[in-house]
Amino acid sequence: MAKFQSLSEAVAENLKDGDSVAFEGFTHLIPHASAHEAVRQGRRDLTLIRMTPDVVYDQLIGMGMVKKLVFSYAGNPGVGLLRRLRDAVENQWPRPLKVEEHSHAAMANAYEAGAAGLPCAVFRGYKGAGLKDVNPNIRSVTCPFTGEELAAVPAIRPDVAFIHAQKADRKGNVLIEGIVGVQKEAVLAARRSVVTVEEIVESFEGVHPNACILPHWTITSVVHVPGGAHPSYAQGYYPRDNAAYLEWDKIASDRDAFQSWMRENVLEVGPEIFATRVAPLKEAAQ
């Protein structure tokens, strides 16, 4: 049964040191506000899971909060590489980072297996691929009917999933629109889940019968954080802040610049800042 909470309450109650956590979003609806709250609360020793870790995971890794990253593509979309991630992998700064690397097909299947209550995902993949040799969690099974050898990876079952969505209704049901990514699977696979939303509406009456809706009883906590996906976008609310992604490349290229940016833009502000960040984007899009 979803609780309506403040972001600081929701993160404090649901995210503990040492947890495995997915802040999911497939290039859309990325839950930046929740991740920034985790930075302010100083969570440590996290195992971060995400198909497409980008700027916000670069920030958590650079802050030394992460012991392990499970992922399938780590880049700054439209720009290039993740410089804090590179510094951690190549120079162990600010701490060594373990990586468990997969393909998108494997991660997507593993989330689905987690949501489906299965111990592992089976799919046709990794044929001839080098990741098999460096990731012991990539194994194979033989189909008992055809004899075909198929790839197997463990199901993803995060301790907690954070996602951002367009709308919740008064009961805490959540509507996700546009590129829906793996967020439904991440929430259903996780033990606990926190959803930040752009807007809280009275009801979902009139919504298309096949819309992507997570019932309130699948969600632990709902938080109203307008703009909470910035600099990512929320379809129907504000476009992507492409300039911010480009700017990140410069900030992240220098350890001191990174730390002072995090102090000024994350540690010394609160979640209400996100609404002001998207205001000019909303205006420009009209």
Place this chain on the structure above:
Amino acid sequence: MSDFTPNEMMTIAAARALSNDDVCFVGIGAPSAACNVARLTHAPDITLIYESGTIGTAPTVLPLSIGDGELCETALTTVAVPEMFRYWLQGGRITIGFLGAAQLDPFGNINTTVIGDYAHPKTRLPGGGGAPEIASSSGEVFITMAQSKRGMVKDIDFYTSFGHGRGGIHRQELGITTKGPTLLITDLAVWRPNPETKEFEVNSIHPGATREEIARTCDWDVKYAASVDETPPPTAEELGTLRELKARTDAAHAGTASKRGSKDG
């Protein structure tokens, strides 16, 4: 139309390889430009699919990432990412997977994972994303990249996506039933695998490019097909379509990353 850049020739030559009936899984960057030029010229009904789940998308500007809102807004339908990889890619619905590469070897194997040793890399690259299964589950694979000695190497540092392995029937030996890389389009030439060895050979050289230039920008010993043609130059329609697309893209993404080229999973 005589005044065009090698990159424009690359995009246009790649666009020509696509047909109206293709269902194309589109990588970002150069493949995305080529696929959309094809759609805006000779292949208006081509189905373009991006791994974010957008099926039959028709963007008016090139996306910066595989998940731009424009892709969803212009798509026939948008599905969840697990469905994209399970039903549409693994299910065998994709005729062409179109990939770029950081490092490529002469057998069409691709590395976008690390430069150097995996455990202690010199450069940690973004990783494979959808590419390992795009390379094995698409009916065939087209690759496009600008030539450079760092990019086109004898031995790649990591097998992110399997092409023809060590050549010959290596794919079949691994139980892969799809064709793998059948075409490589660079800024200087069009390459196809030798039918027996599966090593890429130059089939046609772009107007203005030379064998010396191709050799100078490729780290392996370049082989040529028995007959090598000159790639037909861009037509006025092709070049106009590409330039208008780029201009619309630059205007839409003004002040952002578009001039740096798009790179993501």
